[in-house]
Amino acid sequence: MKSVFFISHGSPMMSIDESIPARHFLSSWKDTVLPQRPKAILMISGHWDTQEPSVNVVDRNDTIYDFYNFPKPMYQLKYPAPGAPELAKRVKELLLASGFKRINEDTKRGLDHGAWVPLMFMYPEADVPVCQLSIQSNRDGTYHYNLGKALAPLKEEGVLILGSGSTTHNLRDIHFGNAPVPSWASEFDTWLKDALLEGRYEDVNHYDERAPHAKKAHPWPDHFYPLHVAMGAAGVNAKAKLIHHSWTNGTLSYSSYEFTKDS
Numbered sequence: 001m002k003s004v005f006f007i008s009h010g011s012p013m014m015s016i017d018e019s020i021p022a023r024h025f026l027s028s029w030k031d032t033v034l035p036q037r038p039k040a041i042l043m044i045s046g047h048w049d050t051q052e053p054s055v056n057v058v059d060r061n062d063t064i065y066d067f068y069n070f071p072k073p074m075y076q077l078k079y080p081a082p083g084a085p086e087l088a089k090r091v092k093e094l095l096l097a098s099g100f101k102r103i104n105e106d107t108k109r110g111l112d113h114g115a116w117v118p119l120m121f122m123y124p125e126a127d128v129p130v131c132q133l134s135i136q137s138n139r140d141g142t143y144h145y146n147l148g149k150a151l152a153p154l155k156e157e158g159v160l161i162l163g164s165g166s167t168t169h170n171l172r173d174i175h176f177g178n179a180p181v182p183s184w185a186s187e188f189d190t191w192l193k194d195a196l197l198e199g200r201y202e203d204v205n206h207y208d209e210r211a212p213h214a215k216k217a218h219p220w221p222d223h224f225y226p227l228h229v230a231m232g233a234a235g236v237n238a239k240a241k242l243i244h245h246s247w248t249n250g251t252l253s254y255s256s257y258e259f260t261k262d263s
Helices: 020-025 031-032 072-076 085-097 111-121 142-156 183-197 201-205 224-236
Strands: 003-008 040-049 054-056 104-106 130-135 159-163 240-243 256-260
Touching: 003 224, 003 240, 020 031, 020 111, 020 142, 020 240, 031 040, 031 111, 040 085, 040 224, 054 159, 085 130, 111 130, 111 159, 130 159, 130 224, 142 159, 142 224, 159 224, 183 201, 183 240, 201 224, 224 256
Parallel strands: 003 159, 040 130, 040 159, 054 104
Antiparallel strands: 003 256, 054 130, 240 256
């Protein structure tokens, strides 16, 4: 795999709402973004947050419905992708070798909606093995960048490293209908795009100090840290490319990025 990706998964409503533009972007994934079939997928979702890094070690992934008071059809969707226990062991091996002291194995956890909702459009056959790696919201951007850096060898082993979160994620300030994008959201989103496309990864690692409206865009960092993991896995000289950009609910950006290292 030459590239590492970060996708903004936005609202779980994407699973049933055909009007969400990012849904169509993800549905075209194999045709327009990554025709090469990965051997396995390592998913880093903002919805699995643990004190220490954890990997799920399962033979078959259950579908986790970690959202509440949504339409009933959403709770009937299934994404029974195979697990990737060998990949989980490899992730653990790489992280331990890079100085991470403890990596936990979860033998029961399946895929949360930050993983299975986008994957059901990207790989609808659910036939690519998936392993999930947790984030640690009690740590910072640099920590997650280094986590990704340790995982870089997986690219040469046919593994698709995929961060899934949101470039803006303030659930206390979302709107319904065709609400305009407020200035704080667009200014943060634009700052991030410029920083990534200009290769200013250190600025992104320290976004909480350097980005406009950082605390408003991310009151909690869990949905932003998958981006840092993707950046780290891609490498310091990787080139970022914006591969999708849209908004819903006024403040939810679906900006998604590809990181490719010059060969």
